[in-house]
Amino acid sequence: MTLFPPSKQPFRPIAAVRLHFANADRPWDWLGVVPFFGFAIAFLLIPAASIAIRSVQDNAGHLTLQNLLDLRQPTIVSAYWVSIKLSVVTALIGGIVGALMAYAITVGGLTGGVRSLLMTFSGVASNFAGVPLAFAFIATLGRLGIVTGWLNQVGIDLYQGGFNLYTFWGLAITYLYFQIPLTVLILVPALDGLKREWREASENLGATSWQYWRYVALPILMPSLLGTMILLFGNAFGAHATAYALTGGQINLVTILIGAQISGDALQNPGLGNALALGMVVIMGLSIAAYSWLQQRTARWVK
Amino acid sequence: MTRQMQQQGTGSQQGWSWLWLTLGSLYFVIPLLATVDFSLRAKKDTLGFTAYANIFNDPKFFESFTFSALTGVAAIALSMVLIVPTAYWVQLRLPRLRPVIELITLLPFVVPAVVLVFGLIRTYSTTLLNNRSGGWILLTAAYVILSFPYMYRAVDTGMRAINVQTLTEAAQSLGANWGTIIWRVIFPNLRVALLNGAFITFAIVMGEFTIAALLAQPAFGPYMNLLASSKVYEPSALAVVSFALTWGAIGIVQILGRGKK
Numbered sequence: 037m038t039l040f041p042p043s044k045q046p047f048r049p050i051a052a053v054r055l056h057f058a059n060a061d062r063p064w065d066w067l068g069v070v071p072f073f074g075f076a077i078a079f080l081l082i083p084a085a086s087i088a089i090r091s092v093q094d095n096a097g098h099l100t101l102q103n104l105l106d107l108r109q110p111t112i113v114s115a116y117w118v119s120i121k122l123s124v125v126t127a128l129i130g131g132i133v134g135a136l137m138a139y140a141i142t143v144g145g146l147t148g149g150v151r152s153l154l155m156t157f158s159g160v161a162s163n164f165a166g167v168p169l170a171f172a173f174i175a176t177l178g179r180l181g182i183v184t185g186w187l188n189q190v191g192i193d194l195y196q197g198g199f200n201l202y203t204f205w206g207l208a209i210t211y212l213y214f215q216i217p218l219t220v221l222i223l224v225p226a227l228d229g230l231k232r233e234w235r236e237a238s239e240n241l242g243a244t245s246w247q248y249w250r251y252v253a254l255p256i257l258m259p260s261l262l263g264t265m266i267l268l269f270g271n272a273f274g275a276h277a278t279a280y281a282l283t284g285g286q287i288n289l290v291t292i293l294i295g296a297q298i299s300g301d302a303l304q305n306p307g308l309g310n311a312l313a314l315g316m317v318v319i320m321g322l323s324i325a326a327y328s329w330l331q332q333r334t335a336r337w338v339k
Numbered sequence: 340m341t342r343q344m345q346q347q348g349t350g351s352q353q354g355w356s357w358l359w360l361t362l363g364s365l366y367f368v369i370p371l372l373a374t375v376d377f378s379l380r381a382k383k384d385t386l387g388f389t390a391y392a393n394i395f396n397d398p399k400f401f402e403s404f405t406f407s408a409l410t411g412v413a414a415i416a417l418s419m420v421l422i423v424p425t426a427y428w429v430q431l432r433l434p435r436l437r438p439v440i441e442l443i444t445l446l447p448f449v450v451p452a453v454v455l456v457f458g459l460i461r462t463y464s465t466t467l468l469n470n471r472s473g474g475w476i477l478l479t480a481a482y483v484i485l486s487f488p489y490m491y492r493a494v495d496t497g498m499r500a501i502n503v504q505t506l507t508e509a510a511q512s513l514g515a516n517w518g519t520i521i522w523r524v525i526f527p528n529l530r531v532a533l534l535n536g537a538f539i540t541f542a543i544v545m546g547e548f549t550i551a552a553l554l555a556q557p558a559f560g561p562y563m564n565l566l567a568s569s570k571v572y573e574p575s576a577l578a579v580v581s582f583a584l585t586w587g588a589i590g591i592v593q594i595l596g597r598g599k600k
Contacts, residue, residue, distance in 0.1 A: 068428035069436060072421045076443050076487075079480040083458025084450055090461065133366075136359040144356030154360070157367065160589045163539070164582060167548050167563045171578035172370045175377035180571070182373035213370065216363065274451030277548035281564050291453045298457055298553050310461070313454045320449045 084317065091310035103311035111288065112312065119273055119290045120319075122204065126211040127268035133212070134219020135261060141220075142227035155224065158217035165214045170281035173210045177201045202283045210282060211275065215268050222267065226260040226334070263330040270323045274316070290316055371582070378576040390576040403562035407551075410475070410558065411544035414482035415537045418490045421483070423533070426494045427525050430503050444491035447484055455481055456550045474554045481550045485543060490536035497532025535592050542588035546581055 094100045107113070141151040176183050177194070178201050184194050200206055230253055238248045276291035285292055290312065296302035297309035381389035394400050429436050447455070459477050460468065467473035506528070510520045526533070548560030563581070567574045 065428075065432045069425050069433065069440075072425035072440070073443075075421055075480075075483070079459065079477075080443070080446055080450070080455070080484050083455065083462045084446075086462050087454065087458045133359075133363060137363040140356035140360040143352075144359075145353050146356045146360060150360065154364075156590065156593055159593055160582075160586045161367065163542050163589055164546075164585050166546050167560055167567075168546060168578040168581035171563070171567065171574040172374040172582070174567075175575040175578070176370040176373035182376050183369060212366070216366070270448065274453070276451065276453040277560065281548065281567065291451065294453050294457055295549065295553060298453075298460060309457070313457050316454055317450055320451065324445070324449050 087310050087313045087317070090307060091314040094307060100307075103305070103307040104314075106305070106308050107311055107315060112293070112308075115288045115290045115293045116315065118204065118288055122208060122211070122289070123269045123272035126208050126215050126272045127265045129208070130212050130215030130268050131219050131261065131265040134216045134264075135223055137216065138220045138223040138227055142224055143230060154220065158220040161217040162214050162221055165275065166277035167281040169210060169213060170278055173201060173206070173213070173282065177206065177209070202286065204287070207279055207282060207287065210278060211272050215272065218268060218271065219264055222264045223260065226257060230256065259330040259334040263327050263334065266323050266327045266330070270320050270327075273323075274320060374575045374578050374582075378572060378579050381572040381576075390572040391580075393570075393573055394576055394580070399562060403557055403559045406557050407545050407547075407559035408541075410479055410482065410556075411541045413479050414486060414544060415540050417479065418483045418486040418536070418540065419533055422487070422490045422494050422536075423526060423529065424521050426491065426498055427503065427521060430498055431507060440491070444487040447488055452481075452485065452547075452549045453553070455484065456553045460553070474556055478551060478554050478556050478558070481554075482540070482544050482547070485547075485550075486536065486540040489539045489543075493532040493536035493539075494529060497529040501528045531595050535595055538588040538592045538595075542585045545584055545588075 091103050092099060092101065094102065137154065140146050141154055173181075175181055177199075178184065179195060181201075187194055201210075234252055234256075235248055238252050243251070274291065276289075276295055279287055279289055279292055280295065283292075285296065293302065294309065294313055294316070297312065301309070303309055303312070378390050379386040379388065381387065381393070425440065429440055450458075459481060463473065463477060467477060470476075503525070506524050507520055510524050515524070545559055547558070548564060551558035552561040552564065563574065563577050566577065
């Protein structure tokens with residue numbers, strides 16, 4: 037009687053392999069990764085480090101905290117605030133709408149043709165951002181846009197009613213066009229991972245559908261759901277092209293401010309630009325750290 | 340009884356599913372239809388392809404398109420040359436470095452494009468950027484960095500699916516050197532993975548605006564943005580062309596993915 041199933045891994049003569057590769061003690065192995073690390077250091081790590089270093093230096097190169105303290109300027113605080121608000125709003129709405137759509141093509145039973153169509157579309161739309169996306173929404177909801185025109189004909193004047201595509205909510209509606217598909221792409225595998233047995237077990241114990249979702253499915257899904265929203269947050273927080281093309285740089289976001297700082301020292305203080313960029317990296321870094329922590333929690337269930 | 344209940348449950352479930360799906364799809368489809376519709380209205384009171392004709396007759400369109408396409412190809416080639424040997428070497432000899440490589444290839448998600456280009460400009464303003472082709476070199480390098488997450492993930496997945504150790508030993512016992520192994524054994528075995536990473540990178544590069552604009556490069560993204568300041572209908576025609584391009588590139592990736600199963 038065997039208690040343990042036989043290992044699925046093919047038998048490998050580990051000792052032989054070790055012998056072959058550790059035989060000659062090769063101190064030069066690390067040379068093989070030099071090109072990659074060299075490139076990453078030159079074009080990613082040094083530029084990133086230089087931002088961090090320069091943000092604690094004044095123009096003469098002396099150590100100072102003034103740049104970081106200057107981040108309290110009202111324009112900058114408001115840029116961070118609008119960026120964060122926009123990211124949170126589109127992450128929440130995008131996460132919820134995307135989750136409902138992902139639900140429809142997994143647990144909801146609309147598998148088959150509809151599912152593969154939505155998945156393909158999501159793959160495309162999550163990569164369809166920036167200038168062309170802004171154009172699409174200008175053609176749709178701009179002053180001369182098609183939908184604006186339709187609504188006009190039935191007596192609804194969007195722009196009289198206070199809507200403006202080139203401000204916060206217009207930007208939010210546009211961002212959702214890549215946020216929702218991204219959610220679908222990430223959540224479908226998670227929802228596929230919900231085991232039928234869990235539902236059957238809870239039904240056998242007399243649970244209602246609501247109880248099943250409230251006490252079984254949602255707690256299991258929560259880490260992936262939160263993780264997805266964090267990813268969406270970062271996605272919106274770092275976006276520059278869509279906002280720039282839509283508003284012509286007229287909205288006060290951190291990314292727009294950094295762009296303006298590059299093209300013409302808009303803040304009239306080079307050090308402050310570095311501090312601004314550093315703040316972004318710190319916020320992005322924190323959200324990715326939270327994401328990977330949640331990922332590890334998810335991995336406990338999805339085996 | 341149970342079966343009946345289940346069927347009822349599925350019925351209402353499907354009802355809700357259709358509702359969510361329809362609402363979501365409307366949001367996805369209406370802007371596309373509106374953009375197509377808008378792009379056909381360049382001539383008053385008739386629908387026609389005037390806006391498209393105007394774009395395709397604009398030499399700037401082809402110049403910027405070719406520029407971005409060539410830059411994309413250069414970035415893809417460089418990215419492959421950097422990632423494949425490294426992933427191979429790490430798998431074979433330096434597995435301890437795997438987490439470090441993974442972290443570096445994920446960094447582009449932490450450092451947004453606008454911050455990356457800011458750092459690049461500040462770092463190289465007195466050296467590379469004084470050179471005439473310095474801007475293009477930095478643009479290509481930035482695109483290579485942007486491609487890392489996609490390329491590395493694709494290559495890593497592909498590498499796990501083949502038995503690197505056995506292939507290497509087999510090639511070595513036939514007398515192949517490292518260059519031959521990587522070029523003639525590893526690369527061909529990763530074909531699907533590499534195409535995957537290549538097309539995603541291409542789709543990203545073709546529409547990229549921020550880095551190209553801030554490095555003042557004549558790429559397709561800045562061209563599209565510039566056109567919007569002088570034209571009304573042509574930008575939406577460009578959006579349609581660009582969406583078709585993205586659809587083409589990502590569609591190929593998905594077909595490749597299906598073929599693998």
